[in-house]
Amino acid sequence: MTSRAAATASQQITDPLPRGFYAVPVVELARRLLGATIWTEDGDGLSAGRIVETEAYGGPEDRASHARAGLTRRTAPMFGPPGHAYVYLVYGMHECLNVVAEEEGRAGAVLLRAAEPLLGVELMRRRRGRPADPVDRLAAGPARLAQALGVSRRLDGHDLTLGHRLWLELDTAAEAADSRVASGPRIGVAYAADGWAERPWRFWLTDSQAVSR
DNA sequence: CATAGGATTTGCT
DNA sequence: GCAAATCCTATGC
Numbered sequence: 615m616t617s618r619a620a621a622t623a624s625q626q627i628t629d630p631l632p633r634g635f636y637a638v639p640v641v642e643l644a645r646r647l648l649g650a651t652i653w654t655e656d657g658d659g660l661s662a663g664r665i666v667e668t669e670a671y672g673g674p675e676d677r678a679s680h681a682r683a684g685l686t687r688r689t690a691p692m693f694g695p696p697g698h699a700y701v702y703l704v705y706g707m708h709e710c711l712n713v714v715a716e717e718e719g720r721a722g723a724v725l726l727r728a729a730e731p732l733l734g735v736e737l738m739r740r741r742r743g744r745p746a747d748p749v750d751r752l753a754a755g756p757a758r759l760a761q762a763l764g765v766s767r768r769l770d771g772h773d774l775t776l777g778h779r780l781w782l783e784l785d786t787a788a789e790a791a792d793s794r795v796a797s798g799p800r801i802g803v804a805y806a807a808d809g810w811a812e813r814p815w816r817f818w819l820t821d822s823q824a825v826s827r
Numbered sequence: 828c829a830t831a832g833g834a835t836t837t838g839c840t
Numbered sequence: 841g842c843a844a845a846t847c848c849t850a851t852g853c
Contacts, residue, residue, distance in 0.1 A: 758846090802846070
């Protein structure tokens with residue numbers, strides 16, 4: 615079987631989440647994405663992971679959100695229709711992947727912070743340049759997750775409902791039980807005033823070894 | 828194991 | 841010009 619045929623076959627057995635799944639408040643989407651599967655496909659192959667850690671970022675009122683600057687070239691996807699990717703560069707060298715939430719015109723996105731590799735582990739190790747890393751560390755952190763899955767700013771604005779290049783899937787059996795979900799303050803946003811740094815908008819699965827540290 | 832410092836580009840003040 | 845939704849390595853206990 616050629617790689618093209620393999621990719622086609624796996625797309626046929628996956629079921630990309632529909633637009634409506636994303637058209638909800640950011641905190642709700644952050645919670646619902648736990649347990650979902652993220653898929654990527656490029657010239658190097660197919661890879662997938664189970665999302666185990668997320669963070670919600672709101673609109674201009676959220677002092678920790680990029681959208682606090684309003685609608686700019688960078689934040690445009692956050693104000694766009696739900697179910698698209700928002701990929702940005704942070705600290706001048708790392709790229710991070712968000713999933714756009716809320717209705718069009720209302721900014722909001724969920725940062726994908728960690729995933730458990732499910733498929734394409736060796737490909738992830740190659741992309742990361744860390745051939746000896748344990749599986750559970752390969753996507754344990756937002757920049758690691760994006761790099762392991764081959765996500766860069768080329769995918770900024772990508773439509774996640776199409777089922778190619780980058781998409782998400784969730785079968786009800788994989789949905790996270792409330793008893794295994796924890797929440798706490800978002801990471802790296804200490805600068806945010808007016809209590810926005812303390813809001814418990816980070817969510818993770820307590821029984822996963824792949825959450826960031 | 829814990830902590831500290833550096834990397835390196837972009838975007839907003 | 842400054843600081844950033846991070847990660848890696850080195851050093852010290």
